[in-house]
Amino acid sequence: MLSSGVVSTATRRVISVGTPAASSAIRTHKIPGPRGNTLAKYGGRHTVTVMPGDGIGPEMIGHIRTLMKYCNAPVNFEEVQMTSTPYDGDMEEVIYAIERNGVGIKGNIETKFDDPAFSSRNVELRRRLDLWANVLHCVTIPTVPSRHKDIDIVLIRENTEGEYSGLEHESIPGVVESIKIVTQDKIERVARFAYEYAVLNGRKKVTTVHKANIQKLGDGLFLQIAQEMAKEYPSIEFDQMIVDNACMQMVSRPQQFDVMLMPNLYGNIISNIACGLVGGPGLVSGMNMGDVHAVFEPGTRNTGTGLAGKDIANPTAFLRAGIDMLRYLGCHKHANVISDALWQTLTEQGIHTSDIGGSAKTSEVVEATLRNMERMLPRYQ
Helix, strand or coil: CCCCCCCCECCCCCCCCCCCCCCCCCCCCCCCCECCCCCCEECCEEEEEEECCCCCHHHHHHHHHHHHHHCCCCEEEEECCCCCCCCCCCHHHHHHHHHHHCEEEECCCCCCCCCCCCCCHHHHHHHHCCCCEEEEEEECCCCCCCCCCCCEEEEEEECCCEEEEEEEEEEECCEEEEEEECCHHHHHHHHHHHHHHHHHCCCCEEEEEECCCCCCCHHHHHHHHHHHHHCCCCCCEEEEEEHHHHHHHHHHCHHHCCEEEECHHHHHHHHHHHHHHCCCCCCCEEEEECCCCEEEEECCCCCCHHHCCCCCCCCHHHHHHHHHHHHHCCCHHHHHHHHHHHHHHHHHCCCCCHHHCCCCCHHHHHHHHHHHHHHHHHHHC
16 A cells, blocks of 8 residues: 555554555555554544644645545544644644544644744644654655665654753853753663564564764663664564764665664654655655554655645645554555555556656646545445
8 A cells, every 4th residue: 555554453463454455565554552542433433633734734634634535434623723823723722632532633833943932843742642653654656756766664763852852951141052861761662662563564674773972871772772672573683873874874775774763863864864765755654653642744744835825735745644544543444545546646647746756736636546536436345
């Protein structure tokens, strides 16, 4: 399937959801741990929190709704407002809505550079809901131009601490201290998640990315825990790489990577590199996972503000985020039909927006996907 689909599993236990469509080159995900907590399900329908965000977010959320409605996906959207404008939308309302529903889907919220008092709402959301693992599946798609072929990398990023702890102060004028906090418990849970993910999905290697040669205590702890935990998973090859070398290796020979395990900041940087290698920010979706809640979004967290309202943005990343969410909710048939229809639009019909070498409008990609869904729906009944 085109989607990096999510399958609810208990740790080290696989739940089969059927055979992926023959047209697909992208495998579905099996997520370790007790996932798929649908807190708001009534009459067979799931209520999810939707946060359109800034830039192209609102129009892309509209396209997600259109496709889900067309295939009668059993999903109701509770929309809450949260943008980059201070006091536009209530963070407490957003948190409460996701806590109540268990699942959210969002566009990105831009973080302003010119107001130190206005902290990132994306970071606050992940921290307060303890969405501690970010998962991206970056894979080359036939017909999408890219420098490299045969890329198939899963990037797993610790999502709540490190340089994103948000602790900064100016001790004296002109001297700023930023505090990086890492904790053994949070490193252990994301490291175990990465190894469990590799086992469940038939992956062969986990590469831990770090800067332990310089940050000997903080990144040293991350590397030490990942290395010690590898002993519990003898079927998975352990590798480690300093972050600057990892960036170089990513752009020169990305095929060497399988699963990558990273602290927060390095994960952000390398995830964006990986998205660029397979075609850019318009293609890859991202999953933010916690023990109780999950929030789905585009993988690069790019607002696309300059593209808003022009009908030219690539909708693929947003649509894949919606497909991921459907799989998390257990709506596999609905996820399959959207995934296969989108795959056909991109690969068999070659309908591409300008960012991936085409001339199609956003609406044309969506309309083609709807037509493909119309032809495919009977086989999914």
